[in-house]
Amino acid sequence: MTKQTLGPALATLTLPKKESSDPMLYLLAALASPKQLTTQKKTAIELNLNGTVITQRNAILRALCTVGPLDVYPLCLLGQSSVAGLVEEMAVVMSNVHSWMSIASTIGKGKKEALDANFLNSLNDHLNNFAFLAGTPQPSLADWTVYFSMNNAVSASELNDMLQSSGRAVQRWYDATQCSVHDAAEGVSNQFNETLLPPLVEFQMQNMLPVFHYPTLAISTAGGGSDSATANEGSKDEKGKKKDSKTAPQQSSGGELTDEQKKAAADKRAKKAAEKAAKKKNKAPAAKQEGASGGEYNISAFDIRVGKILKAWEHPEADKLYCEEIDVGEDKPRQIASGLRPFYKLEQMQNQRVLVLCNLKARPLLGFASHGMVLCASNADHTSVEFAVPPDGAAIGERVFFDSFEGGEPEAENKMNKKKILEKVAPDLKTNADGVVVWKNKVSKTSAGPCRAIHGMKDAQVA
Incomplete structure (x- = not known):
């Protein structure tokens, strides 16, 4: 473990004058180490980190998590400490944090219409798997920002009504997230006004807990045995000994098995062994197929194709999303949403050739x-993003391969999600020192050559 020597403050955070205008920012400031962060109050927020000035709120929140104990147990707000040592997971977690923080920006104060049934249903679908x-x-900065944004969008009573009628996964997530926020605030109550936090929502437990049903099992009542509880167990004689409805072979008086019982037991064992062997034989091809990948998927699992944006427009309910129709060589264009509005003007989107994960x-x-993902290269803090593009001459709909992985059919859409293949393979999809798209240093290839970051961004994550 590396020992860190704390010197003078590394960062200066300028907070809004009113605490109530941004309680989450004030809470993170209180949680940060006072030896590494100093604060002041002005009209506009700003973070000066070792001479680098950051003014975008989400970037400030992420940067604050690097100052002091905000990304170590028990907080782990950037998610990095919770997956420490799992390098292939860390890039995915960070990318997910960025994406959800962008979504949180679309449901903030004054954007009540964004927090509708469609959003809650989509959130519930996602949380059914995570x-x-x-x-x-455990909760990360992504969860905290969405939590605070939901509370900023509508009144406490309105949000309570929406949550009580939402899916169980949303209720379970919200309850865990609100507890983590309030617990963190309690630990710095001398520096943070806890009354600024959203009120706790109490859920009806019967709506949150799963219900298990065993149709063949009848539960006896408290006052005595249920008739149905014993219906399938046979009746009892006058001495209380159970009599099976089926006639069982008689056991010898000495407690040993009779020859008839021994033969029946041997036959049963032989039958079980035969069934097991047959089952194993039938499963052998499937096991071999799974073993071919060894549970470790490679880039050939991705169906990356050359595409062209035919039409793009601003998402009516999301400040950072574009909606696109993209030709990827299919019968009709794909509809895909991309968080590219902070990085590209609308006219730059039109007719742009791109790479699409289909x-x-x-x-x-x-x-x-949204059905697919436009691949882009981005720097570590996601402040710079640019298209990953095919070379001129590559045909629309052409699949992109990589050196040493030219063969193999891409995985099915449902398997990509079920097996979490995206999370396993994506962290190694990057650009090299020449800005060329590579996977584990294996160069991308089309009929016209390799794919690149459009402006040559090097050593960047591609997602």
Whole structure:
């Protein structure tokens, strides 16, 4: 473990004058180490981190998590400590945190219409597969920002009504997230006004807990045995000994098995062994197929194709999303939503040639069904993003392969999600020192050559 020597403050945070205007920012400031962060109050927020000035709120929140104990147990707000040592997971977690923070920006104060049934249904679908939004084992900055944004969008009573009628996964997530926020605030109550936090929502437990049903098992009542509880167990004689409805072979008086019983037991064992062997034989091909990948998927699992944006428009309910129709060589264009509005003007989107990850299940993003993902290169803090593009001459719809992985069919859409293949393979999809798209240093290839970041961004994550 590396020993860290704390010197003078590393960062200066300028907070808004009113605490109530941004309680989450004030809470993170209180949680940060006072030896590494100093604060002051002005009209506009700003973070000066070792001479680098950051003014964008989400970037400030992420940067604060690097100052002091905000990304170590028990907080782990960037999710990095919770997956420490799992390098392939860390890039995915960070990308997920960025994405959910962008979504949180679309449902903030004055954007009540964004927090509708479609959003809650989409959130519930996502949380049916993950404990928390970014795929971490405990709440991260992604969960906190969405939590605070939901409370900013509507009144406490309105949100309570919406949550009580929402899916169980949303209720379970919200309850865990609100507890983590209030617990953290309690630990710095001398520096933070806890009354600024959203009120705790109490859920009816019968709506949150799963219901198990065993149709063949009848539970006896407290006052005595249920008739149905013993219906399948046979009757009892006058001495209380159970008599099976089926006639069982008689046992010898000495307590040993009779020859008839021994033969029956041997026959049963032989039958079981035969069934087991047959089952194993039938499963052998499937096991061999699974073993071919060894549970470790490679880039050939991705269906990356050359595409062209035919039409793009601003998402009506999300400040950072574009909606696109993209030709990927299919009968009709794909509809895809991308968080590219902070990085590209609308006219730059039109007719742009792109790389599209096609074998992802369609999912609604604030009412827009997005079916696929436009691949882009981005720097570590996601402040710079640029298209990953095919070379001139590559045909629309052509699949992108990588050196040493030219063969193999891409995985099915449902398997990509079920097996979490995206999370396993994506962290190694990057650009090299020449800005060329690579996977584990294996160069991408089309009929016209390799793919690149459009402006040559090097050593960047591609997602």
